Amino acid sequence: MPHDHHDHDHDHGSELDDMTARVMALETLLTEKGIVQPAALDAIIETYETQVGPRRGAEVVARAWTDPDFRDWLEKDATAAIASMDYTGRQGEHMMAVFNTPERHNMVVCTLCSCYPWAVLGLPPVWYKSTPYRARAVREPRAVLAEFGVTLPEGQSVRVWDSTAEMRYLVVPMRPEGTEAMTREQLIDLVTRDSMIGTGLPLSPGASA
Amino acid sequence: MNGPHDIGGMHGFGPVDPGANAAPYHSGAEGWEERAMAITIAAGAGGHWTIDESRFARENRSPSEYHSLSYFQIWLAGLRSLLQTKGLVTSEEFATGHAGNTATTPAGRCLTAEDVPATLKRGGPVDRPPGDVRPALAPGDRVRTRNLQPRGHIRLPAYARDKEGWIVAVQGYHVFADTSAKGDRDTAHWLYTVGFRAGTLWGDAAEHPADEVTIDVWEPYLDRL
Known part of the structure; x- marks a missing residue:
């Protein structure tokens, strides 16, 4: 797709300027029509820039690692367990947590569009919405994982969850070894966004920023 | 489509x-x-x-x-x-x-x-009260997806049509995407997560035949085996 490569022959800058102008024109028209209000658009952008992001999911995962009762609740009813932490909302209305084990690695995709658990991970990265990821995650998950630098141990199978309806999936990675003495707050920093999509693994102790 | x-x-x-x-x-x-x-x-x-x-x-x-x-x-x-x-x-x-x-x-x-x-x-929850409608399928049941190819909206991916799998989970009584795409906000069906072996979906080209792929589909997409 043209936006994924830099080999198209028209000027990249003018294409962006054109899109900026078109979106501004649409906003003007829809504001005149009473369909949108610019201040509401600012508030939506602000919400996903500063409030709703993968830190929420990391808090859920770190709690599951340290609180067995919460872990059980998350497994039985992820929607309610996550709602108890106040992380409800758009594109997180119906949640299922899937737990990695030594026998199974879980990975999430939406082959038909871009369904993603916004309420706990924020907006999806460009690669998640891209045609290469959508086309290949179901067919060759291990080759895709290799592009993320992930090689699974011998004997660990892969289950890919294609989000074709309104269920949204949160991968709960395995707690890294050597973290027994760490607090929940410290563990949160080990939980990367990609580890909760299943295209990455949590950081090792000492590796977090 | x-x-x-x-x-x-x-x-x-x-x-x-x-x-x-x-x-x-x-x-x-x-x-x-x-x-x-x-x-x-x-x-x-x-x-x-x-x-x-x-x-x-x-x-x-x-x-x-x-x-x-x-x-x-x-x-x-x-x-x-x-x-x-x-x-x-x-x-x-x-x-x-x-x-x-x-x-x-x-x-x-x-x-x-x-x-x-x-x-x-x-947000916009899509679960609806099922009333007397019980799920016809239970976890572990063997199923085959139907070979559905309508001109309209559907959420059964082409790669998973007419394929044998099993019920992984019963997820709830959810608004049916096929009719919701025409503006109907009420029609709902039981939604299931269905699992497939990679070998079933991709044949000889499967990267690892025992790996699995799941999809979320409504009861009208499925036949029990």
Whole structure:
């Protein structure tokens, strides 16, 4: 797709300027029509820039690692367990947590569009919405994982969850070894966004920023 | 619909390149892409269409068009289709860039900044009371997906049609995407997660035949084996 490569022959800058102008024109028209209000658009952008992001999911995962009762609740009813932490909302209305084990690695995709658990991970990265990821995650998950630098141990199978309806999936990675003495707050920093999509693994102790 | 969006398993798209594509917006395009995102959400909050109508509006276009547009360009194209189909904006207004008549949206249906936090927090749950309707299938049951190829909206991916699998989980009684895409907000069916062996889906080309793929599908997509 043209936006994924830099080999198209028209000027990249003018294409962006054109899109900026078109979106501004649409906003003007829809504001005149009473369909949108610019201040509401600012508030939506602000919400996903500063409030709703993968830190929420990391808090859920770190709690599951340290609180067995919460872990059980998350497994039985992820929607309610996550709602108890106040992380409800758009594109997180119906949640299922899937737990990695030594026998199974879980990975999430939406082959038909871009369904993603916004309420706990924020907006999806460009690669998640891209045609290469959508086309290949179901067919060759291990080759895709290799592009993320992930090689699974011998004997660990892969289950890919294609989000074709309104269920949204949160991968709960395995707690890294050597973290027994760490607090929940410290563990949160080990939980990367990609580890909760299943295209990455949590950081090792000492590796977090 | 055998549409351009249904690409699971398709070859030829190249590498994922996660390092260069780690942000929600394309580098250099953040400004208009985040604005397009917000306009789409705000217009959707007016309740003029269902989420399935918006997906169908994005996907119901020629493959050459779909695959030449970037992600948020597809969102904008879908939004434009919806606004015209629903009679909220005319083609003349799109051409001139200005409202040709009075506001189309009744007061209270236009999302205000004050309402944004509550609206995003509420989301749009699609589970409905099942009444007396019980799920016909239970975890572990063997099933085969139907060979459904309607012209309209459907959420059974082409790669998983007419394939044998098993019920992984019963997820709830959810609004049916196929009818919701026509504006019907009530019709619901039991939703299941169905698992397949990679070898079943991809045959000899499976990367690892014992790996698994799951999809979420409604009861009318399934036959019990």
